[in-house]
Amino acid sequence: MKSNGLNRRDFLKAAVASGAVLVAGGALAGCAPSGGGNAGGSGDATGAENLVGVTPVSFEDETDVLILGTGIAGLSAAMDPVEAGHKVMLVDKLDRVGGESFIACGVMNVSGSKIQKAAGIEGDPEEKWQKYLPVLEKKGETDDMDYKHNVYVYQTEWADRVADDYGAKFQPLEAYKDTGAPTSMLLPEHGIGDMTTVLSPLQKGLEQKGATFKLNLRATNFIVDAAGDPVGVRFNDEKNGRSKDIKAKKIIVATGGFSCNQEMVSMYVPSQQRLGPLTVNSMGEGHQMCKALGGSYMHMDMEANLMSDLAQVTVWGYFGPNVQVTPQGKRFIKEDQSHDSPTACYEGGFGYWWTIFDNQLMTGSQAWNVEMNMKNNADRLVGPCETLDDLAAAMAVPADALKETFAKHDAAVDAGEDTEFGKKLFLTKLSAPFYAMKHFPYRYKTHGGMKITTDSQLTDKDGNPIANVYCCGSTVADSGSDLSPNAASGLISGKAVVEALKA
Ligand SMILES: Cc1cc2nc3c(=O)[nH]c(=O)nc-3n(C[C@H](O)[C@H](O)[C@H](O)COP(=O)(O)OP(=O)(O)OC[C@H]3O[C@@H](n4cnc5c(N)ncnc54)[C@H](O)[C@@H]3O)c2cc1C
Incomplete structure (x- = not known):
């Protein structure tokens, strides 16, 4: 030949x-x-x-x-x-x-x-x-x-x-x-x-x-x-x-x-x-x-790298504030990235993780997408919740753990540095009403x-x-x-x- x-x-x-x-x-x-x-x-x-x-x-x-x-x-x-x-x-x-x-x-x-x-x-x-x-x-x-x-x-x-x-x-x-x-x-x-x-x-x-x-x-x-x-x-x-x-x-x-x-x-x-x-x-x-x-x-x-089954939610962290937690309500990663979360979830064996957000993402530059995902994935959405106790109950995570997560996150915001995970973009406090979306890790490319x-x-x-x-x-x-x-x-x-x- x-x-x-x-x-x-x-x-x-x-x-x-x-x-x-x-x-x-x-x-x-x-x-x-x-x-x-x-x-x-x-x-x-x-x-x-x-x-x-x-x-x-x-x-x-x-x-x-x-x-x-x-x-x-x-x-x-x-x-x-x-x-x-x-x-x-x-x-x-x-x-x-x-x-x-x-x-x-x-x-x-x-x-x-x-x-x-x-x-x-x-x-x-x-x-x-x-x-x-x-x-x-x-x-x-x-x-x-x-x-x-x-x-x-x-x-x-x-x-x-x-x-x-x-x-x-x-x-x-x-x-x-x-x-x-x-x-x-x-x-x-x-x-x-x-x-x-x-x-x-x-x-x-x-x-x-x-x-x-x-x-x-x-x-x-x-x-x-x-x-x-x-x-x-x-x-x-x-x-x-x-x-x-x-x-x-x-x-x-x-x-x-x-x-x-x-x-x-x-x-x-x-x-x-x-x-x-x-x-x-x-x-x-x-x-x-x-x-x-x-x-x-x-x-x-x-x-x-890996992806969430709610793929678009995975990239919100580049464009607005959110806090991501395990099924136990603990923060596990910096949020200003996309694929590290599903990878950490998979490698850590959590099964799934949550993205918690508020009005800032809903009215920010990606408002169109946030609204679409909230509407199309209503079965994965909790909120609006007026308190962290209500949010923890809706997510079925321990309230104490979630409140501790937010206390540490807010302290990092006040200090201007996220020493635990290194978040740089949108190191900002969230405020009520709170929302959260649950996602699972998937493979999506080779x-x-x-x-x-x-x-x-x-x-x-x-x-x-x-x-x-x-x-x-x-x-x-x-x-x-x-x-x-x-x-x-x-x-x-x-x-x-x-x-x-x-x-
Ligand atoms: C949910 C999701 C979100 C993503 N988000 C991003 C992102 O934000 N940014 C980013 O950079 N990348 C992202 N990616 C990755 C990115 O989409 C892919 O890298 C890229 O689309 C691949 O482009 P492609 O043209 O090579 O393949 P594809 O877009 O998959 O196109 C291949 C085409 O070939 C066709 N095909 C396959 N086999 C045959 C066959 N035998 N005969 C005829 N046709 C065939 C398929 O039907 C398909 O239409 C994402 C991927 C997914 C799944």
Whole structure:
């Protein structure tokens, strides 16, 4: 095989074992005419032996760039190819666009974007990168610093382009820049939990520029030519169970992580196997397809941080005051962070924890989200409570413990320093009426992914590029598995296929 270093015989053996679908002789005209629907069938008109459930390849559609997955990485990967005039098709197994990205809290760490500059917040991504680099080097988890650098600095380009050229809406920094909240964080228009105001305009803009979206199609296999080079993808039509084959010059895999795949989590991140997944979408299907093609996994055992099942409540601490306590009413963590709370809850074996808040969060910059969560999660909400005794009774925690927690917290506020836990942002007293929300720790993302080149082309284990296939977002170990870095990794793949299509 010319592109990944395997010899042809090895490749054919691997292809059959893995379910890669071969185009005979690479001659598309020679493909069998079946369009699929042979879910349980065997044999074909030629009388040749056949695998049950595998229909011969028959391309029904064709495109320059085929993007698997319509989360933030897939959508962002489409920007450069579509702007360069290429035919771009984005396909998703779900009946909606946006993936996990659509339901994310919406915290995007960016520096030096136009939105920030307009609000008087200066910042230069290259300078920030220079400060971040030693941290990364010390961690030793990054394989390709050039790729990581591009992921880092393209976040700013992404924020500027989606706002200027696609009409994505971000919350004006004025809403929170003087409250003590971090100005390195961009949020969607109405704040936490409003990713539709970023992703829907991006989708619409891509469509207006000529991209097409196809939903309810689950990618199952790469289709390779006789040389073993990928030339398309087989999909299962989730509505009727028929297979559909799409031919493409370049394929970008943006199918997200594997946090919902119990088998993969148990195998690679066993420390998280007993936690539930927040959704059922991130099944690692792109990972498995790439591996079947000769791709190689990287850092599959790298643990991602955890999340609350009330994900958006987890990030309130960046934007307003709250106090978090165990089921015993004891404070256990600084509140001006997000993922440390579920991690501490899980590792400490509490089972669940509470976020206690008051009118300050309800009328602050994230009022829209606080109200939405209080309404949508009424079964997790207690309050309003006029006293700490009432609150403790409603939460079923010992009143003495809760009152002691508040006495210590208020003393820290008076002292201007939280010596016990180190909270810096919103070190402020709460006052009645009090409210509290109960949450449980879940897993929600993964870091492990495919080995790629600096321009995001899939490689085999030795680093040899595999023709025509690029990976981005949470399918890649070095993407960071967060919204803005995944968007930036999408840009990297998009730029790479534009370059490759010039050749
Ligand atoms: C509840 C929650 C809150 C979060 N909050 C934040 C936050 O505030 N900030 C932050 O930075 N990150 C957050 N994250 C993480 C962030 O959402 C992810 O890192 C990011 O969305 C992943 O982007 P992606 O494009 O790689 O994958 P996704 O957005 O998951 O998109 C992958 C897409 O591929 C599709 N797909 C999968 N398999 C196939 C297949 N076989 N065929 C066709 N399509 C397929 C999926 O349906 C999906 O649409 C959050 C995650 C969750 C779950």
